[in-house]
Amino acid sequence: MTGTLILVRHGQSEWNLKNLFTGWRNPDLTEKGIEEARDTGKALKARGIVPDCYYTSALRRAQHTLDLMLEEMAIDNVTIVRNTALNERDYGDLSGLNKDDAREKWGEEQVLVWRRSFDVPPPGGESLKDTADRTLPYYQAEIVPLLQEGKTVLVAAHGNSLRALVMAIEGLTPEEILKREIATGEPTIYRIGPDGKLVERVEL
Numbered sequence: 001m002t003g004t005l006i007l008v009r010h011g012q013s014e015w016n017l018k019n020l021f022t023g024w025r026n027p028d029l030t031e032k033g034i035e036e037a038r039d040t041g042k043a044l045k046a047r048g049i050v051p052d053c054y055y056t057s058a059l060r061r062a063q064h065t066l067d068l069m070l071e072e073m074a075i076d077n078v079t080i081v082r083n084t085a086l087n088e089r090d091y092g093d094l095s096g097l098n099k100d101d102a103r104e105k106w107g108e109e110q111v112l113v114w115r116r117s118f119d120v121p122p123p124g125g126e127s128l129k130d131t132a133d134r135t136l137p138y139y140q141a142e143i144v145p146l147l148q149e150g151k152t153v154l155v156a157a158h159g160n161s162l163r164a165l166v167m168a169i170e171g172l173t174p175e176e177i178l179k180r181e182i183a184t185g186e187p188t189i190y191r192i193g194p195d196g197k198l199v200e201r202v203e204l
């Protein structure tokens, strides 16, 4: 028996639209983000997918995305588990700054290192490695056992907390994962075997 893991990045947030570093700050979705979340919910419903368990971060944009998806899937009265382990990577002192202004101030290369290196954290914030160090143990302890039982688990989270999961599940190197961009509202679906390992990636 295989379990199914559905990872969804939140829809476009107000700060994605304004091009601001967001991290643990808490903006809501834009109209476009609302539409992206609804479309992903509709697509899962059209595939006949009905998850058994629901996980999200402690941040509004991911929680709202999950709520909108559930509405489209006509699913209510379910338990939603919210945990900071699934939060976006903490952008530290960059949080709230415009990404173009930051490039002007510190240079293109430095900002790219902060955004896309594996283990160099932005000032006062988390690297992708730091993010993985909190996201992966949570995934292993809370979500993998459900997948091993054959359950379908939906996780609505963030670009970098999901990158950490994708890296571990697909066995990617730091170089490979840093090239992987996950679009807002984009679902990634995996079948996971009884050993907790990837069986296949499924296209929606």
Ligand SMILES: O=C(O)[C@H](O)COP(=O)(O)O
Pocket: 020, 021, 022, 023, 088, 091, 115, 158, 159, 160
């Ligand atoms: O927190 C943020 O600013 C974004 O959601 C992700 O940022 P990134 O594209 O720099 O990883």
